Amino acid sequence: MAKDFQKNKGTSLNIPPRGGGAYTAELAPSRARVSSLYRWLARKLLDLLGNPPISLVLWNAEEITTSDQSLVARVHIHDNEVLHQLLINPALHFGDLYSVGRIKIEGDLAEFLKTVYSAIARSPKYIKLKIAQTRLFYRPSQNRLLNSRENIHHHYDIGNDFYELWLDREALQYTCAYFPSPDLTIEEAQRAKMDYICRKLGLKPGDRVVEAGCGWGGLARHMAKQYGAKVRSYNISRQQILYAREKAKADGLEGSVDYVEDDYRNIEGKYDVFVTIGMLEHVGRDNYRVLGDVIHRTLTSKGRGLIHSIGRNKPELMNAWIEKRIFPGAYPPTLREMMDVFEDHEFSVLDVENLRMHYAKTLGHWLERFNRNADLIEQKFDRAFMRAWRLYLAGSIAAFTTGSLQLFQISFTRGTNNNLPWTRAHLYESL
Template sequence: MSLWSAIARSRLDRSIRKGCLEVTFPNGATSLFGSYCISPIRIAIKSEAWLRRILLDPELQLGEAYMEGGLVLEAGDLYDLLDIFWTNILSDGRPSASLPAFLRKTFRAIAQFNPRARAARNVAHHYDIGNDLYRIFLDEDMQYSCAYFPDRETSLADAQRFKKEHIARKLCLKPGDTVLDIGCGWGGLALHLAGRENVRVHGVTLSCEQHCLARERADDMGLSDRVEFGLQDYRNLTRHYDRIVSVGMFEHVGVPHYREYFDQVAACLKDNGTALIHTIGRTPGPGATNPWIARHIFPGGYIPALSEILPAIEKAGLMVLDVEILRLHYAETLKAWRSRFRARADEAEALYDERFVRMWDYYLVCSELSFRHGVHNVFQLQLAKRQDAVPLTRDYLYRPEPTRGPLRQVSPVHDERPLANVQRR
């Protein structure tokens, strides 16, 4: 038995208390860890080198090993495997992972330094790999952010529509308002607001693929006169807007740029305006980006804690009028995305390769688990410059309202369910 196999056996024997894991080590020996069960999750570690790397830095190397075939899942689902590791090992705080985690947190300002040129490269790494990939697992509107689920039986398409309606209400839109959408993606929210709320929207993105498709969609829907999409950095904007919305973009800003971001929001927002910032949030407090996610999925990205966001908002001269925490909604969103991705994995493999499919599957699974285990939630922060910019109570978010146009639909989340039921979710 090698030294690393002995260390692994000892650690797994002490750590695995929930679930059942069977491991085949590089020398061919097999051991069972955790509670007895008829069908354990079975994995094989293909070399001592991979075993050593996983033990020394599991947050990074577990994903690397799965992508590269150094760790092979022989029985069971990837979700169950990562849940076992997450529950029993990755969160146990053992010294083997403490030094890499300490160094990542210490030097996170360097990793998250996002000047304009670097921000564009980081966005291209994730969003410009081809729209066909995103069509595989997103809903028809290509909403790539947390949906709003009144219950687990809600379809992904309905949940994404409910999310857009919820955000529209928080913006307190009036016909003729001008709206800035920072990080507009493929244009779904901007087109929704322009088509159903009779407002003019300016969406900006750094992704060439998103920009081209968003403009094409606006033309196809006959909304080009009300929606403008720009390929530009939000820091270059000089106009003023009645409303500002940003959904799923703040995670790309980087801690060193939070003051810069909210200063720009304040500069672009009219005195009587309202802003809605929708972002994934870190529940335990400030930390560092998962190194595997930073390397392969979102370079330069970071999930913020509220304690990191609020000081920048205050210094920018903005008021926080409301903070809503969406719990588990993103877990359900990611579950739906993974189900759709797995059903069409052969198409993703044809576009890329088998390694990419394993990488994307790993990304979707570990992201869902981060929400299931309470590490991440979604924050919706409603901001303004005046106390009276929005109604005094949240009733306006849930009561029925008159139809404003032929495309507008009032979601059953607001109309048919008791207020108390909606607030608990």
């Protein structure tokens, strides 16, 4: 992440090098004169965004708004080039401009983003621009074996100590938690998520489980310790695999949990259960049938499985800035697209649940902890890195809250497996 910012040194965005001192102090406002042209551009930008209840504060402190509603936030514009960049491609350029301090938000960042996301969803001009730019310029990464490793390394191998600052302290679960009660801590909600998944899978002692993409290994250890399963987990993030192996050894689970540093396409063996939590987003829609083939060859005749993934209600590519800076190669699928995993081999979908608001709440916990440790994160990397990740977390809260993103859990089994629960009572009896 920080390396990518460094690559852009010298561009019009003036993104600082990693660890450099360019932004140890706040940027001084531009002294350029504000002409009628820039006032017009500011109004055009607000109109493009659907006239949300925000104002643009120009570099001479002049404030411009096109809404008669109470303002949610003020957006401070550092210089006239910011307006040009935002009008050309707001989805791509806003993130970098915010990261380096050329845009500052006066007000709650997540609330500001919710307001803007809601407005642009109703703006015909913005939608038209987004469609045109997607067709002309946006080419998402292809998730082949080689660049899948590069994409995962970009995001997950930043350093385990970075994630320890803001994820749950018990298992470093970097996926949606489950809040059967809204006042749970993030640690309690992540444990509840793992138990909920195990109940959906009907997990029992002796079950052989294969996990595609294990994160820092928390679910595999939970399945082994609490349910007596034998788990093999595949992951291509070296940092995560090393961490997971150390934790399993410390917990005395070396005979029950096996962490394999390899791609999901190379999974071998036969298993009673297939599970993947937060990996489908990295598979790429062109590879869903490949994933289905892997599940087909590894599951037993009564095998069952669960896929937990960020998704969308209609097909849409990942935000251009998120794809470039945070999650290269990521794609949140629709339910219809996810069916490509199941249909070729006639898997039966047993249950579909959308935990969208649970993810918004999870992200709220993460952002709170991230903000408490913002100074440490800035010292470890730099200000641009810290602000970029703050924006990513706040923007994710806004995306789930406004319905732009969904969180799907799909449980499934072989189409010929009749050994099934009669009702859903087992999912909630332990809550």
